[in-house]
Amino acid sequence: MYVRFRLIYLFLCFSLLLVFAPFTTTSIVGHAKQTKAKEGKKVYKIAGEQHLAPFSFINEKGEFTGFSVALFDYIAANEDVEFEYIPMDLYQATDALQKGEVDAIMGMKYSAEQSARFAFSESYFTMADAVIIPNESASKVKTLTDLREKTIVMQEEPVSFDLLLNVRRVDFLLALNPEDALQFLFMGRADAYLSNKWTAEYYLEKAGKQTEYKVLDHLSVPSEFAVAVNPGDTELLSLINRSLNHMEASGEYQQLYNEWFTSGTDEQLKQLKNWIVCLIVLITLTFAVLYMTYIWNKRLQREVVKRTSALAVANEKLEVQRRAISDANAFKTQIINHMYYGILTFDESFQLTSMNQSARQMLHLSDRKAVQTDDILEQPLIRRILHTYEHMWDKKMELLKDEIEIEHEGQTQFFLYRLIPLYEERGQMNGYLLTLADRSEARILEEKLATQEKMRALGQLVAGVAHEIRNPLTSMKMFIDLLPRKYEDSVFREELLKHVPEALHRMNRIVENLLDYARPKYPKKKMFAVEPFFQSLEAIIQPTLRKKGIQLHLKIESGMMLYSDPDQMKQVMLNLMLNAVDAMENRSEKVLSIEAKTDQAIGVIRVSDTGCGMEKEEISHILEPFYTTKDHGVGLGLTLCYQWVKENNGEMNIESVKGQGTTFSLELPTEVEGGER
The missing domain is CATH 3.40.190.10 (Periplasmic binding protein-like II)
Incomplete structure (x- = not known):
């Protein structure tokens, strides 16, 4: 074992010695070191770019060198001539060659334009x-x-x-x-x-x-890249071309090229380093695998002992978890049974699987009697929900929600329900969840608050209408006061017959429109024309607008029709216009613009003002109940408007910029929707 480690150590030392050992190479031509010319040699002045490394440049020692310079050193030695190198910029070199101050420019790009002025050598x-x-x-x-x-x-x-x-x-x-x-x-x-x-x-x-x-x-x-000379200097051009051809044929050009651009020694050194690195990595990995195998065997022995003792502990914990799950289920059951919402679950074939206490109370089921699926499906509320779901199934809806009105023992109840499919972890549907919320008391409160909000808006309208009615009443009083004295005057009678009926008609029209707005409204959808709809609105709001100094701009598409409840939409529009009046209270520019048009079978109504506008934070809360920015508001106007628009299968969007104004956009159907009459 000791001998093996010593051999490996000697091999690594030898490899590192090879990596860092200096390598030497010989160059076929030195850099542009100038030597003293021999007597009798012809001297040529050669211009070259001084910043065109590695072709021609001045190095850190101040020597003019590069591939092109080395190439010309070879030509000088081969042709027994001397070259005097003059480093300069390209534009200086071309000017000097034209003036005859130099004999040639080395390393110049060939182009058709330059070939008209100079003669070029073969490309090198x-x-x-x-x-x-x-x-x-x-x-x-x-x-x-x-x-x-x-x-x-x-x-x-x-x-x-x-x-x-x-x-x-x-x-x-x-x-x-x-x-x-x-x-x-x-x-x-x-x-x-x-x-x-x-x-x-x-x-x-x-x-x-x-x-x-x-x-x-x-x-x-x-x-x-070539050498440029004056067109008449054929001797120098021939000398250069001859030497270039000789270098190509002898392989000396390739040697010079390798010296400046692809160092063979560096490539060999790089390959050797790569092989040594691979060998070191391979040896390291081998030792690492052997060491890890030894460690793994030791760990495996300890792990067997640990797992054996852990198995006994796991059994004890499993029993504790079983009791905890049982307690959690009992706790969850108590929470679900005491929730405000009614909760029912069904399997995929709509067989009842669970129901909480609130659902029993909403469906008027006895607490003592066991509930069967048939008892649930016979309930009017459940029957209507499932009937709606069967008709909406083809639309592949993941969530079905709506509000249903039910009569029970002479009382009207309102239930908000949500029916959603339930899925397993693998994505397969395994049942349905139905939640019920009794909104009967909330509905009564909403109607009271809606009436209060309407009365507030009505009071604001009446103030303007009273001012508008006072003018025709004044003119009528004047005619009545003059009637006894000027009854015989034919001109007076003509004026009386002209102005009094007109004033009465004007007051009657305002009062009728005001009564239309004040009387209770229930959703009654029908097709109605938009132009006369806005004309009646204008008659109601115009007195208030004139009193506030607000300009009204109407742009209504001719012949436009909507399918909605016109009375509810009138309430929505009046609320939006009165909000715009309040928003422009302290503005110098007061313009209320209303545009109505049809866009792809959808009726679009835009109500824009030049009021104070709203911040993004205000817009996100503006439709919430009881949220208001007014001192005298209750915060239900826009909430009710949004609710009425949704009841008519529409959408309401809000765009506002602080200090510039607000635009409310309503999107309403223009034709009878499927399933409605």
Whole structure:
């Protein structure tokens, strides 16, 4: 055992030695170190971009180096010439070449525009421009068209510029060189940077931001790197092309490429590290498995002892739990029997399974007599509920609820019921739950409160109507006072016959509409026209609106019909309009707008005001009984309105903005619904 551990230890030491041992490699060409030219050699001035790493750049030692520089060092040695390298920005280099200040530019992208001015050598590198973009935006860019509405920073060069011109609504930000362009991206002055992949990765790594940005190198077309010379310099162009072909044929170009872009030594080192890591992990896992097996065997022995003793304890606890469940069932039974609501449960075939004491009292069943399913199903209340459920079954309703009116021994009772299906854990239905609530006393109280709320609103209307009636009464009194003296006057008689009947008709119309509102109402649904409905409302509310200085805007769809109780709807509309009057009491702009139209077989009525509006918290409570924001209100007006709308199979929605106004939207049926007459 000791020998085995020692062999493993020696192997690990040898592996770690291999990981951290230095590897050396030889380069076929050195960097752009300038040597003194021999006598008689021809000297060429070669311009190169000073920020285009790793192709041509000035390193930390101040030396001008890079792949392109190394390539030209090889050409110089092969052709027995000397190159004088002049680092500068691209726009400076093209200007210098045109003026004849330099003989060539290395590492220049070929384009049709540039080929009209310069002669290009054979391509010695092919690449595609990449888009450098922050990580959070990279997922949104799949093609160049996804760069719309963005600002792209780039070096001023025809190839890249022509590529982005094909993308609409792109803003350009030009930089003198790639390093400056990346600084614009780092400062947030641009959304993305367009450059070649190698240069971008070099400066991202140099800035320590390679993890913050994504390099997308699949979005553009490839372009060729070549050497640009003046069109007449065929000697230099021929020299360069000849050397490039020789390097390709001899394999020296590939060696130079591997040295700058794919380090073979690093790949071997990486593979070796991976193998060693895998071996260490495998050995660790083996020892871990052996150790865990030993620990598991020990634990298993302890667990057997523990389980044996725990089994005895579990038996004792099981007995305690059985007694607790029995007590809980008795406790639950007492709670259910003393609940205010009546509760009945049925199986899937509507056979009675349980019933509490409240349900017995509501159904007038004896406490002593055992109740059978047939006794329950014969009850008028249960019979009506099940009859309704049978007709609604085809609608696949998960919840059936409604209020039912029942006559018992000459008294009217109101019951609110809910019938819901019950499901097992696996989702299979196994019965029904029926809850009953006796609302007879609540109904009586609601009717009393509704009458009180109506009387309050009626008092507010009467104040306006009294003012409106006083005017025609004054004119009639004036005619009556003048009648004895001017009876013979024909002009007076004509005026009398003209104004007095009109005043009487006007007062009669107001009083009749007011009486319609005041008398008791019961739901009696029928089809009625909306235009005359709002004309009668206008006659009632107009005196109050004029007194308060409120403008009324009516916009009623011609020929619109509704199927509801017109009397209840009149009460709802008057309550909403009076609420709007109160809301605009202290407002400078007082406009009450009512719009009625048909939308997909639904009648929509919108009542809008320019009042004080409500907060979201107020809107969530505004329909609750006895909730009010008025000093003189009882908080039932909107509650009753909502109840009447629901009784007519409608919906009421509220939209309000504090300080801007409120809109109540009513949705009512426009035709007789199925099952109604």
